[in-house]
Amino acid sequence: MFDSYERLSRRNFLSSTLGVGVALTLGRSAIGYEPRMELAESDKALIVICLDLEMSRHFPERGMTEWDYQKGNLNDETKQYTLEASRRVKAKGGVLHSFVVGRVLEQANVDWLKTIIDEGHPLGNHTYDHVRVTAQNIEDVQYRFGRSPWLLAGRTPMQAIAENIRLCETAMQKRLDFRPIGFTAPYGFREGLIGRQDVQEMFLSLGFKWVSTKYKSISEIPRANPGPEVFQRMAEIQAEHQPYFYPTGLLEIPNSPMSDVSAFRSGEWTVGEFCQAQEAGIKWAIEHGGIYNWTGHPSILYVKDPEFRVIEHMCDVVNESGGKAAIVGRDVVAQRVFGKGIRHEN
């Protein structure tokens, strides 16, 4: 099938010998987003700023849990935040890699997504209904299907999950004329997909060569008022969140702690404290020439950080690194790893 690091950038495309007919089949992904693949070959730390485009339980008000069943029913504030965040990151020299829940594409208007794509930001697959890719029972696949099991009738959990991923891709192609750049798993798992060769093989069969499924935060995160030792541990845990291969050959690009869910839903951190956590992670990556792959949720951030301080701060830390780091899409990270053949995880 496809994958982003294999995809031609516009520059490469123009220099290639491929014909016009092929160009027409590439869709919007070959037009707006130009992955900076030259950075994959550099020694710079690669910083990825990602947003998962979904609604989040308990936001904008605590107690709102119906989002669990309607993850893709984005409200206007979430869309506007994503659009503005993308512009701010671009203004500071980077790209913002969003991962969309496919059901968003059933909404009346998707012009905001087309704008993001046209302005050069990559967009990836986050499943159609925000399904749990490791689920082994139908009722665990997604809240929606627990309530409405007839929507999955006759399918095994694995079939339902694969179909949900494929449907998101189809919807993106049909409604956005854009093929997803990468996959990030809803929820995130402490061990990623280790021990789940079946899920790894499913991704490979769907054409993905890299995914983001692992997220393991530090232990005993304080609910509030994190001290310097917390930020130190936040930096140290980044070593456990560097890309690795599964035995099947699937590449894992873990989500780097700390997410906005941990800070603002599980915890009661301030925006300033959250910024310090991001800074600790980015600086670790800069020091080690590594990867910092951060993921937030606009449905949380528009409530907690309406002034975009977190995203602006991450950009500033990168830009103040003296050229030791760059903000890229995850596909550039994948390209670096594939190019270097990084460690395998058993």
Next chain:
Amino acid sequence: MRIEDRCPLSSLSRRDFLAGVSAAGAGLTYNGLLRANEKLSDPAADDAKALIAITFDLEMSAGYPVKGKPRDTYPWDYQKGNLNDETKQYTVEACRQVKAKGGLLHCFLVGQVLEHRSVDWLKEIINAGHPIGNHTYDHVRITAQESEDVQYRFRRSPWLVAGMTPAEAIRENIRLCEVAMQQRLGITPVGFRAPYGFRQGIADRPDVQEIILSLGYTWASCKHDGPDNVKPTNPDEDDFDAIVATHRQHQPFLYPSGLIEVPPSPTTDVGVFRSRSWKLEHFLRLIEKSVQSAIENRTVYDFTVHPSIMYVEDPEFMAVNLICDLVNASGSRAEIVGLNAFARRAKLQNNIER
């Protein structure tokens, strides 16, 4: 097999009961007694009785609740099953009021409703004895021959029916509604009603008839052909009479396939309040004349409306109460029944079954 909405004993009129007892006492033949008992238990078998149905299509309606706005003001074309609270509350209360007057209310449900957080309101209706039928999962046009015509939702999101022919998508949509009703409500739908309605019903679509039959439905409610030449505003008696005259063409009948058509009687609340600009008083007058005509002619009248419209246009439930009052005032000349009774009468009249 469908669940038959057998008429409960409580609905027997005193006159029928006494007639049955006296017939038995008079030593009628076995067949005669059977016939008498059938009349006692099934109003469909009583040719002297008008059958009146009150039916609600449980869906959201374009152009409501605030009228006069552009059609795309509301998302209902794409989210027919995303019922608002007012629509649910109106349905529950209408059922309660109809039952309090001895009747029942036959609802037809768009299956997407069953994805909502709570369906307790539907369970309450079911537990009170009101039948609920299948109105497809997404309010699809069952006669569509192009994928983009099946439903607005699939025009915007064609990936949801990718790989299916229109006929396959339609069949699956009907089937899915039934499965959802079974799984979330624990019931089998009582009958099928087609969204939209068609002037000739599905007489020219034996393929669609076969789809419905193959899914186990013996009757469907598809035909709706009201007159075009009635006034858009301020109707008079001639307009009402013109509409009531069409009810002759809206009696249940058989298609050659054996499927029974149970047409909604013109005109619905859509025709009255959205296509035209009648007032409630006009609709009530039409209803009155319709029920009276059915009683006088011993025919059937299927009053079809949408609670998503009626809670705006008739918040005091005057229409359903008027029907109940007219039927109750008729003595045993009319009875409020579910549409299964309409279908049974068609079967009996066509000697399909006794």
